[in-house]
Amino acid sequence: MSRYITTTLASAALALVCGQVQADQLEDIKEDGEIVVGVKQDYKPWGYLTSDGELAGLEIDLARDVAERLGVELELVPVVASNRMQFLSQGRIDLIIATMGDNEDRREVVGMIQPNYYAGGTNVLAPKSVGLEEWSDLEGRDVCALQGSYYNKRVTQLYGPNLVAFAGIPEVTSALQNGNCVAFLYDNTWIESQLASDEQWADYEMPFETEDPQAWSIAVPLEELDGAYGEKMSEIVTDWHKTGFLIERNEANGIAPSPFLQEMHEKFK
Amino acid sequence: MLYPTRPTVPVKGHLPVLLPMRSTGEPLPLTDRVFNLWTAALLFVACAVALVTPALAQQDGESQRSIIEILLEWTPTIGSGFAFNVLISICSMAVGTVLGVGLGILQVSPLRFVRQVSWAITQFFRNSPWLVLLFYCILLIPFQIEIFGTEVPFPGWIKAVLGLSLPVMAYMSEYVRGAIMSIPEGQWESAESLGFNRAQTMREIILPQTVKRILPSWMNLYAVLTMATPLVSIVGVNDVMALTRAALSAEGRVDLLIPMYLYILCWFFIYCYPISAFTRRLERKFSVQL
Numbered sequence: 001m002s003r004y005i006t007t008t009l010a011s012a013a014l015a016l017v018c019g020q021v022q023a024d025q026l027e028d029i030k031e032d033g034e035i036v037v038g039v040k041q042d043y044k045p046w047g048y049l050t051s052d053g054e055l056a057g058l059e060i061d062l063a064r065d066v067a068e069r070l071g072v073e074l075e076l077v078p079v080v081a082s083n084r085m086q087f088l089s090q091g092r093i094d095l096i097i098a099t100m101g102d103n104e105d106r107r108e109v110v111g112m113i114q115p116n117y118y119a120g121g122t123n124v125l126a127p128k129s130v131g132l133e134e135w136s137d138l139e140g141r142d143v144c145a146l147q148g149s150y151y152n153k154r155v156t157q158l159y160g161p162n163l164v165a166f167a168g169i170p171e172v173t174s175a176l177q178n179g180n181c182v183a184f185l186y187d188n189t190w191i192e193s194q195l196a197s198d199e200q201w202a203d204y205e206m207p208f209e210t211e212d213p214q215a216w217s218i219a220v221p222l223e224e225l226d227g228a229y230g231e232k233m234s235e236i237v238t239d240w241h242k243t244g245f246l247i248e249r250n251e252a253n254g255i256a257p258s259p260f261l262q263e264m265h266e267k268f269k
Numbered sequence: 270m271l272y273p274t275r276p277t278v279p280v281k282g283h284l285p286v287l288l289p290m291r292s293t294g295e296p297l298p299l300t301d302r303v304f305n306l307w308t309a310a311l312l313f314v315a316c317a318v319a320l321v322t323p324a325l326a327q328q329d330g331e332s333q334r335s336i337i338e339i340l341l342e343w344t345p346t347i348g349s350g351f352a353f354n355v356l357i358s359i360c361s362m363a364v365g366t367v368l369g370v371g372l373g374i375l376q377v378s379p380l381r382f383v384r385q386v387s388w389a390i391t392q393f394f395r396n397s398p399w400l401v402l403l404f405y406c407i408l409l410i411p412f413q414i415e416i417f418g419t420e421v422p423f424p425g426w427i428k429a430v431l432g433l434s435l436p437v438m439a440y441m442s443e444y445v446r447g448a449i450m451s452i453p454e455g456q457w458e459s460a461e462s463l464g465f466n467r468a469q470t471m472r473e474i475i476l477p478q479t480v481k482r483i484l485p486s487w488m489n490l491y492a493v494l495t496m497a498t499p500l501v502s503i504v505g506v507n508d509v510m511a512l513t514r515a516a517l518s519a520e521g522r523v524d525l526l527i528p529m530y531l532y533i534l535c536w537f538f539i540y541c542y543p544i545s546a547f548t549r550r551l552e553r554k555f556s557v558q559l
Contacts, residue, residue, distance in 0.1 A: 169518045
């Protein structure tokens with residue numbers, strides 16, 4: 001029996017040692033014939049689950065296009081804000097296309113592909129009856145938010161709301177509608193698409209100026225950023241902007257036209 | 270059976286008599302268990318919810334689908350997620366049981382050092398939060414391992430199985446240790462007198478007798494483990510909770526949150542209740558008759 005324990009311990013140790021990722025991931029992907037992309041499954045309409053259990057949305061379209069251009073199969077792995085970067089650095093996924101904002105802290109962990117493919121900012125969704133006007137109105141009020149969002153820290157420091165963080169959007173929206181908080185701190189792109197498309201938000205508004213514009217990036221492992229893989233991805237994103245593919249997919253998924261996409265299209269045309 | 274009755278007339282100089290305390294060990298008849306005041310109340314509430322909620326929902330707009338309809342539509346997806354939870358629970362239970370029995374036997378080893386080490390391992394995993402162990406397993410174990418040049422993939426759910434089997438192992442180890450200790454000393458002595466060595470005694474005489482003592486706790490542990498499997502959604506495994514959350518966000522309806530989670534709760538209840546009911550029956554069957 002002690003031999004059994006020894007074997008178990010030895011294999012656990014082996015497991016810890018052999019976790020190295022080999023260089024030149026692009027070759028590996030092509031060799032495997034499959035690219036594994038981490039996407040959101042709870043961020044409609046960027047990435048969501050249909051009732052058949054299939055993933056759909058703007059970012060899934062992008063992932064499909066990447067796979068098509070590389071000539072490989074696509075495997076989608078649902079990720080959330082709190083685990084996507086770990087999955088990438090562990091090698092569980094090859095690429096993140098999951099509404100990830102590009103910032104300095106994250107650049108130290110993952111390789112953010114330039115140019116950015118999308119952009120959003122910070123705003124809140126609040127009932128009209130609360131009558132919020134300025135960001136400073138949030139001070140000392142209960143504000144719902146999502147765990148792992150980058151703007152939580154910034155807004156707390158600047159405006160001092162009492163932040164109540166939840167694990168998923170359904171929980172937050174439920175808390176907001178039940179009056180557990182006065183506003184939901186989130187991405188303006190999501191709020192706009194909700195206000196425009198869903199009747200249940202008829203009595204709600206996006207009261208503030210959108211702040212802290214944040215570009216979204218697709219990401220590869222940090223050590224691949226300057227390699228063939230990173231360059232290939234950068235090329236693909238540039239081409240998306242150039243050909244208007246992003247604008248077209250944005251519209252096809254029913255998202256309000258994005259000024260950022262227009263601007264990038266003009267720039268690369 | 271006739272019990273002595275308490276003397277009704279006070280007799281001078283009598284001493285208080287301690288009458289035996291009896292708990293009602295008789296099982297409730299099945300009909301009483303299924304149809305009683307509580308189940309009736311529950312059924313009533315369930316009916317009320319089922320009837321009232323769609324009616325409320327329909328007030329918002331005629332075009333909206335009823336909640337029942339949405340739940341039915343998502344049932345295949347959520348069902349597949351639930352099957353995944355069951356798979357994870359069965360695998361963790363299997364791994365945890367095998368390791369736990371081994372560890373439990375080591376806990377009664379004649380070698381002091383082995384006893385101490387296995388005791389320490391048991392206590393460590395028995396007293397650590399399940400979620401923390403899961404986090405360690407998910408984040409520390411790489412997603413694939415290279416053994417002799419071949420890459421063995423190590424998906425998240427297998428890591429979750431490992432993470433959940435650690436506490437199962439520790440609990441199992443304690444059950445086994447306790448059961449072995451509870452076997453009368455005479456069994457060891459008679460085995461020895463018949464020329465069995467320690468391994469033979471353990472394998473052929475002691476362990477078979479522990480099975481019936483461990484079985485009820487083991488099944489209880491399985492029910493608890495099954496109900497703990499939604500934890501794996503936090504560490505990124507696409508289980509029933511993760512899928513439910515995705516479904517809720519795809520539907521984008523706030524009034525769906527409570528019915529949807531209630532629906533998942535029903536799935537777990539329907540799966541776990543027979544197990545715990547069966548466990549109680551086994552417990553009665555194996556209860557020590559004095």
